[in-house]
Amino acid sequence: MPRDERHTETIPYGTLGIIPLASCTEMGKKVDEYLVKWREQRQNENTSTLNFAGYKRDSYIVNAKTPRFGSGEGKGVLVDSVRGHDLYIMLDVCNYSLEYTVCGFKNHMSPDDHYADLKRVIAAAGGKARRINVIMPFLYESRQHKRTGRESLDCALMLQELTDMGVENIITFDAHDPRVHNAIPLKGFESVSCTYQFIKYLLLNVDDLHIDSEHMMVISPDEGGMGRAVYFANVLGLDMGMFYKRRDYTRIVNGRNPIVAHEFLGTNVEGKDVIIIDDMISSGESMIDVASELKKRGASRVFCATTFGLFTNGFKKFDEAYENGIIDRILTTNLVYQPSELLSKPWYINVDMSKYMALLIDTLNHDSSISNLLSPVERIQQRVKEYNELHYGK
Missing domain, CATH: 3.40.50.2020 (Rossmann fold)
Structure with a gap:
C-alpha cells in the first residue's frame, strides 16, 4: 500500500511537533518543508475531525530556545505550547561550530553541551507533551558502548536517563553497536541504516x-x-x-x-x-x-x-x-x-537524509509500521535496475 494511502487510514498519535535544536537547524527546516508539502497534498475525509486537529499547518516546528547565562549555565525554554503534542526533538551532538561564552571566553559546544541542552528542553516540556521522541543521528557516547577494564558505560547511562525523563522512542542512525538497546529493552530504539x-x-x-x-x-x-x-x-x-x-x-x-x-x-x-x-x-x-x-x-x-x-x-x-x-x-x-x-x-x-528523516517522522506520528523504511531492499534493486537501463540499456 502506498505510504500516503496507508496514512489516511490511521489517526495521528498526537499533534505533530518538531523541535530541531540549534545544532540541527538546517536539517529541521528541510524535514519541516517535506512534511508541510506532503500533508498539504494528502487527501483525507477525516482531517476536519478532532483527531486530526492541527494536521495541516504552515510549519510543524515548535519554537524552543536554550540560552545561557554569563557563567555558562543554561536553560531550556519552550516558546510554543506542546500540550498534547507528539514531539520529535532533533539534535546533532557533533556540531562543534556552535559557541557560547563563559566569563568572556568563547567555548565551542561539545557533545556533552548538546546533550545537556536536550535534557533541558525535555524538562521544559514538563510532562505536558503526549509523547516525546528523540532523533539523535549520532548516538551520544556510542563509542563508549562497552566496558574493558574499569570504565564508565556512558551510552547505556544516557539511554536510561532519557527514558527515565519520559522519552518513549530514540531514533539513531547506524549506531556504533546497536546492542546498546539492551540498556532500555522496554522502550523504543531504532538504529536506522543509510x-x-x-x-x-x-x-x-x-x-x-x-x-x-x-x-x-x-x-x-x-x-x-x-x-x-x-x-x-x-x-x-x-x-x-x-x-x-x-x-x-x-x-x-x-x-x-x-x-x-x-x-x-x-x-x-x-x-x-x-x-x-x-x-x-x-x-x-x-x-x-x-x-x-x-x-x-x-x-x-x-x-x-x-x-x-x-x-x-x-x-x-x-x-x-x-x-x-x-x-x-x-x-x-x-x-x-x-x-x-x-x-x-x-x-x-x-x-x-532529510527526506528519509521526514518519512520516519510522518510514519511514526501516524503510529504506522516503519519496517519497510528500515529494510528498503525493493527500492535499492529498483534504483539499480533504473541505473542499468539508463546507462547500459539492460
Whole structure:
C-alpha cells in the first residue's frame, strides 16, 4: 500500500511537533518543508475531525530556545505550547561550530553541551507533551558502548536517563553497536541504516559503474563493521572482503592501542571497483590505510561510504589521498555538521537524509509500521535496475 494511502487510514498519535535544536537547524527546516508539502497534498475525509486537529499547518516546528547565562549555565525554554503534542526533538551532538561564552571566553559546544541542552528542553516540556521522541543521528557516547577494564558505560547511562525523563522512542542512525538497546529493552530504539541513500547518491554521481560481482566488491574496514558490509553486499549481489586491525596492546597512544597493520580477508580485488562501508570517519587514518592496501592489491576505484564524516584531523590527508589516486570519492551524510570547506571538495558526495528523516517522522506520528523504511531492499534493486537501463540499456 502506498505510504500516503496507508496514512489516511490511521489517526495521528498526537499533534505533530518538531523541535530541531540549534545544532540541527538546517536539517529541521528541510524535514519541516517535506512534511508541510506532503500533508498539504494528502487527501483525507477525516482531517476536519478532532483527531486530526492541527494536521495541516504552515510549519510543524515548535519554537524552543536554550540560552545561557554569563557563567555558562543554561536553560531550556519552550516558546510554543506542546500540550498534547507528539514531539520529535532533533539534535546533532557533533556540531562543534556552535559557541557560547563563559566569563568572556568563547567555548565551542561539545557533545556533552548538546546533550545537556536536550535534557533541558525535555524538562521544559514538563510532562505536558503526549509523547516525546528523540532523533539523535549520532548516538551520544556510542563509542563508549562497552566496558574493558574499569570504565564508565556512558551510552547505556544516557539511554536510561532519557527514558527515565519520559522519552518513549530514540531514533539513531547506524549506531556504533546497536546492542546498546539492551540498556532500555522496554522502550523504543531504532538504529536506522543509510544503505539506500548511499547507493542512490553513488549512482547519481558516478556514470560508469558495473554493479556485479565481476566488477565490484564491498569491503568492511574492520570486524566491527561486518554486519553492514554483509547487508550492503547481499542487496547488490556482490562479494565481500574484510580487513582486521593488528594492534600493539603494549602501548596506548592518544587513548587507544596503535594499529600495527591492516590484514585482508577476501577474494581477489584486482581490477574491481570497491566500496568501503563504515559507520564513521573520525581522523580518517584507518580509512586511508585500508584504501591504500586495496590499491596495492590492484583495486580499480575506491569509494568510501560512511554515515558520519567527522574529519577530526581536517581534510589534508584526504586531499592528498585523492590527488594520489588512492581514494576516488567519499560519501557521508548531512546527519552531522558539514563545514562549507567539506562541501566544496572535489572528492566529496553529500548524502542528503532529510527526506528519509521526514518519512520516519510522518510514519511514526501516524503510529504506522516503519519496517519497510528500515529494510528498503525493493527500492535499492529498483534504483539499480533504473541505473542499468539508463546507462547500459539492460
